[in-house]
Amino acid sequence: MYFCLGELYMKSEKGQSLVEFALIVPLLVLLLIGIVDFSRIFHAYLTIDHSGREAARAASIGKDEVTIKSIAVNQGASIGLTASQVNVNTGSSGSNATITITYQVTFLTPLIGKIVNPLTLKDTTTMRVE
Secondary structure (H helix, E strand, C coil), rough: CCCCCCHCCCCCCCCCCHHHHHHHHHHHHHHHHHHHHHHHHHHHHHHHHHHHHHHHHHHHHHHHHHHHHHHHHHHCHHHCCCCCEEEEEECCCCCCEEEEEEEEECCCCHHHHHHCCCCCEEEEEEEEEE
16 A cells, blocks of 8 residues: 555645735835835935025025025925925125024834834035125
């Protein structure tokens, strides 16, 4: 009598891959949304950095505060930057002008959003007034 040990243990495995998939999917979704969150934060940081530099250039050539804030807001339109988030400290000729931008980023990932408070990004740019 021929007896195959392999056939004895090879019962139906129809649901195995479905169970494995169900265990891994939440982790993959969390990872993907985390990547999106990081990308949004990085984009916001680059945008406020660029807005600060452009506003500081305007301040360095003697523009008024309203114009400087307007330039910063226009450059930060992709993240919804407002004039209240831009702080301008213009100086006289030969001193430094300082532009400070603060921007609050909320997380898309619900789990991370509940654990971590909204992140506040701050950028300070200083240029010499000509």
